[in-house]
Amino acid sequence: MASLKALKIRIGSVKSTQKITKAMKMVAAAKLRRAQEAAIAARPYASRLEKVMASLAAKVTVGESGPKLLAGTGRDQVHLLIVATSERGLAGAFNSNIVRAARRKAEELENAGKTVKIYLAGKKGRVIKRFYPTQVVVDHEMSHIKTVSFADAKAITDDVIARYEAGEFDVAHLFYARFQSALVQEPIGRQIIPVALPANDAAVVDDGGAAVEYEPDEESILADLLPRNIAIQIFGALLENAASEQGSRMTAMDNATRNAGDMIQKLSIQYNRTRQAAITTELVEIISGAEAL
Amino acid sequence: MLHFELVTPEKLVRSEEVHMVVVPGTEGDFGVLEGHAPVMSTIRDGAIQIYRTDKGEPELLAIEGGFAEVNAGGLTVLAERVG
Structure with missing residues (x-):
């Protein structure tokens, strides 16, 4: 005794x-609200961009000579896994869930004989180095960022696209946790390069029958929009991640x-x-x- | 009146009824009034001019990296940065 x-x-x-x-829980609750608001505020841009992409996709036929971001490199050998995690721990299983999802995908790809490269965005993804010590190509520094801005997402996108243009990889997947509620955050992986265009059927929107004039032309507008589309997807993922992190921390605390x-x-x-x-x-x-x- | 929306990835900056908007397109500026024909255009970095009324000084907003779409619903400008 x-x-x-x-x-x-x-x-x-x-x-x-x-x-x-208790204090951490309350801080997380306050931050969660802000993160949720930011995620909601980003929706109009994403939905409008998607609409425009859809209506463009219906008009442009993608050939071999089309933009590389859309048509792909013609190979399917090297896969880049972009793993977006948080900068801080003590958030329940938030980070380990994302890392686990990424590892599962990496294993699956390696079993299929593909080469896997890993791009880390967020400090807490570094545990993955233990399993793939040589394949982590970039460890993107995000610790100075307090609230995610579009410029931060753009920086990652520019880096990723530059590597894609340089032929470092053929397919890119993005891993993050989708925010459902403070209790539920679902880790998901999604292919972002080559860009999957939205379904064409939904694209026949209200053109009102009038012929749309394109300046300069469909192809160049599409080529201009593609990197933007990737940036907005990464930005969306970072925002969702921020909300998920706070939600997860709130529940854990x-x-x-x-x-x-x-x-x-x-x-x-x-x-x-x-x-x-x-x-x-x-x-x-x-x-x-x-x-x- | 023309329905005008200015959207950045971070938020919906403007959503209002205006008289005319002059958009700095890649291939030259173009003014959009109510009932404009459908256009899709990329934008060069520059100032967008918003005329609230027929007469009067335009409001200038600097925008970067974007895209404009005119359809039956009005004018939508997607910009990466405003201000």
């Missing part, structure tokens, strides 16, 4: 841990606070029992001493 003093110290330490987890509460209760009971036992023993000693006289 632990001594009274040891129990008291332990209760104190669990209490201060609980204070920290809520659990931690509750567990600390349970633990304090158990320890208090143990403390009180021990104290009671000590008092009883002391009384018994006094009484039996008095009787002996």
